[in-house]
Amino acid sequence: xxxxxxxxxxxxxxxxxxxxxxxxxxxxxxxxxxxxxxxxxxxxxxxxxxxxxxxxxxxxxxxxxxxxxxxxxxxxxxxxxxxxxxxxxxxxxxxxxxxxxxxxxxxxxxxxxxxxxxxxxxxxxxxxxxxxxxxxxxxxxxxxxxxxxxxxxxxxxxxxxxxxxxxxxxxxxxxxxxxxxxxxxxxxxxxxxxxxxxxxxxxxxxxxxxxxxxxxxxxxxxxx
Amino acid sequence: xxxxxxxxxxxxxxxxxxxxxxxxxxxxxxxxxxxxxxxxxxxxxxxxxxxxxxxxxxxxxxxxxxxxxxxxxxxxxxxxxxxxxxxxxxxxxxxxxxxxxxxxxxxxxxxxxxxxxxxxxxxxxxxxxxxxxx
Ligand SMILES: Nc1nc2c(ncn2[C@@H]2O[C@H](COP(=O)(O)OP(=O)(O)OP(=O)(O)O)[C@@H](O)[C@H]2O)c(=O)[nH]1
Ligand SMILES: [Mg+2]
Ligand SMILES: [Zn+2]
Ligand SMILES: [Zn+2]
Numbered sequence: 001x002x003x004x005x006x007x008x009x010x011x012x013x014x015x016x017x018x019x020x021x022x023x024x025x026x027x028x029x030x031x032x033x034x035x036x037x038x039x040x041x042x043x044x045x046x047x048x049x050x051x052x053x054x055x056x057x058x059x060x061x062x063x064x065x066x067x068x069x070x071x072x073x074x075x076x077x078x079x080x081x082x083x084x085x086x087x088x089x090x091x092x093x094x095x096x097x098x099x100x101x102x103x104x105x106x107x108x109x110x111x112x113x114x115x116x117x118x119x120x121x122x123x124x125x126x127x128x129x130x131x132x133x134x135x136x137x138x139x140x141x142x143x144x145x146x147x148x149x150x151x152x153x154x155x156x157x158x159x160x161x162x163x164x165x166x167x168x169x170x171x172x173x174x175x176x177x178x179x180x181x182x183x184x185x186x187x188x189x190x191x192x193x194x195x196x197x198x199x200x201x202x203x204x205x206x207x208x209x210x211x212x213x214x215x216x217x218x219x220x221x222x223x224x
Numbered sequence: 225x226x227x228x229x230x231x232x233x234x235x236x237x238x239x240x241x242x243x244x245x246x247x248x249x250x251x252x253x254x255x256x257x258x259x260x261x262x263x264x265x266x267x268x269x270x271x272x273x274x275x276x277x278x279x280x281x282x283x284x285x286x287x288x289x290x291x292x293x294x295x296x297x298x299x300x301x302x303x304x305x306x307x308x309x310x311x312x313x314x315x316x317x318x319x320x321x322x323x324x325x326x327x328x329x330x331x332x333x334x335x336x337x338x339x340x341x342x343x344x345x346x347x348x349x350x351x352x353x354x355x356x357x358x
Contacts, residue, residue: 008252011241011335017233017256018330100226131226134263134330159310160263192311195320 021135024103028138031110035117036222041101041139043161045154046127048147049171051079052204053213054122058086060207061214066119070109072101072126079124089113100131103138118223133160141220147172148181155190162193167200167216174203227268230330231276237332239281249337251285259292261310261327266291285335294327 016022032039042050051071058067069090071080080092091109093101106123115121123139125132144165146154149172155162162168168190170183183201190197200216202209234256242249258264266289277283294307298314299321305314307327313320 007339009249009337009339011337013237013241013332013334015237015332016330017230017237017332020233020236098229100229102229130263131229134226156309156311163310189311192313192320194310 018134018136021103024107025136025138028103028106028110029140030138032121032138032140033222035115035119037115037117037119037121038141038217038221039121039123039137039139040217040220041123041125041132041137041142042145043125043129043132043142043165044127044145044147045129045150048127048145048150049204050124050127050145051082053145053169053171053202054124055082055086056204056207056210057122057213057217058083058088060210061217062087065217066116068113068115068119068121070101070106070113070121070123072105072124074099074126089115095126099126099128100135101125101137102135106137118221120217120221129154129158129161133158133164140222141166143167143169145169145171146186148175148179148183148186152182152185153189155186155193159193162190162197165194165197167198169213170199170201171204173201173208174206227265227272228276230264231269231272234332235277235280235282238335241335242281242337245337248339248341250340251281251335252338253286253288253334253336254282255288255290255333255335257290257292257329257331257333259294259327259329260308261294261324262330264330290333292327292329295325296322296327297325299323 044050054069067088069083069088071083071090071092072095073079073092074095077092080090083090091112093105093109095101123137142165144161146168148170187199200209200212202213238251238254258266273287295304296307297304298317298319300319301314301317303314303316314322
C-alpha cells in the first residue's frame with residue numbers, strides 16, 4: 001500500500017449484532033433437517049411446567065418415538081435428572097448467570113447427544129420469558145408454555161416471546177376450578193401479538209389434553 | 225440479563241473487525257442501530273456498557289445509539305402505520321395481521337477507527353509491523 005492512509009476510518013459495518021448466533025443456529029437447523037429431526041425449543045416463565053410436560057411426554061410416547069433432550073438450567077442438574085429418570089438421553093447445559101440458551105450451546109449439546117435420524121430433540125430453555133426470545137437455536141418450532149397460575153396478560157407483557165412462538169401450550173388446566181383464569185382473554189391477548197399462534201390446553205401432571213399435544217408433535221415431524 | 229450478552233457479541237464483532245485490519249486501530253466511536261421492537265432495553269445497554277467494555281477495544285469508544293421507530297404494513301388492507309408494540313392493530317381496519325417494515329433492527333451500524341500505526345497519531349507505533357492482512 002502506497003497511498004497515505006488517513007488516520008481515521010469510518011467502517012460502515014451494518015452487521016446484525018446477533019449475526020454469529022444466527023449463523024450457528026442455521027447450522028444447527030441444517031443438522032436437524034438433514035436427519036429429519038424435529039427440534040422443539042420450549043420456553044416459559046420459571047415453573048410453568050416445561051419439565052413436567054417433557055416427563056409426561058417421555059413416559060407416554062417415549063416408547064414410540066426416539067427422544068433426546070437438552071436441558072438448559074442456570075444452576076442445577078435437577079431437571080436433567082428428572083428427564084433421565086423418565087428414560088431419555090439428556091444433556092445438561094448450565095448457563096450460570098446466563099438467562100437463555102444460545103445456538104453455540106445447543107451446537108455443543110447435539111455433538112454430545114448425537115441424536116438419531118427421525119428423532120425428536122426437545123430443548124428446554126432457561127425459565128425466562130424475555131431473553132430466550134432473541135436467540136434462535138436452530139429449532140424447527142418454538143413452543144411457549146404458560147400455566148394458568150400466571151396472568152392472562154402475559155402475552156402483551158412479553159410480546160417478543162409470544163410473537164416468536166409457533167405453539168402456545170396452556171398448562172395446569174387441572175387448576176381451572178380453583179382459579180379465576182380467563183382462557184379466552186389469554187388467547188385474545190396472544191392473538192393480538194401473534195395472529196398465527198396455535199394453542200393447546202393441557203395438564204402435564206394429570207394428563208388432560210396430552211393426546212392433542214402428541215398429535216401436534218407427530219404432525220410437526222419432517223417425516224409426517 | 226440478555227443486554228449483557230448483546231454487549232459481549234458487540235465486543236466480539238468489533239474485536240474481530242480490528243483483527244481483520246491487522247490490530248492497528250483504536251475504536252473512537254461505535255454506532256448501534258436499535259429498533260424499538262427489537263426487544264432490547266437501550267437504558268440497560270447504556271447502564272451496563274462502561275463496566276462491560278472495560279479492558280476491551282471498546283473501552284474508550286464513544287457509544288452512539290440510533291433508535292429506529294416501529295413501522296408496519298397491514299396485510300389485510302395494506303395500510304402502513306407507526307407501531308410502538310407488536311399488539312398495536314391496524315388503525316384503519318383493526319387487523320393484527322401485520323408485517324413489520326422497520327423497528328426490529330439490532331445492528332452495529334458503524335465504527336470510527338483511529339489508525340494507531342499512523343505517524344500523525346499520538347502513538348508512534350512500529351510502522352512496519354505485520355499489518356498486511358487480507
Ligand atoms: N397442578 C399442576 N401442577 C403442575 C403441572 N405441571 C407442572 N406442575 C407443577 O409446577 C411446578 C413446576 O413444574 P416444572 O415442570 O418444574 O416447571 P419448569 O417450567 O420446568 O420450571 P423451570 O425449569 O424452573 O423453569 C412443579 O411443582 C410441577 O409439579 C400441571 O399440569 N398441573
Ligand atoms: Mg424445568
Ligand atoms: Zn436476561
Ligand atoms: Zn388494515
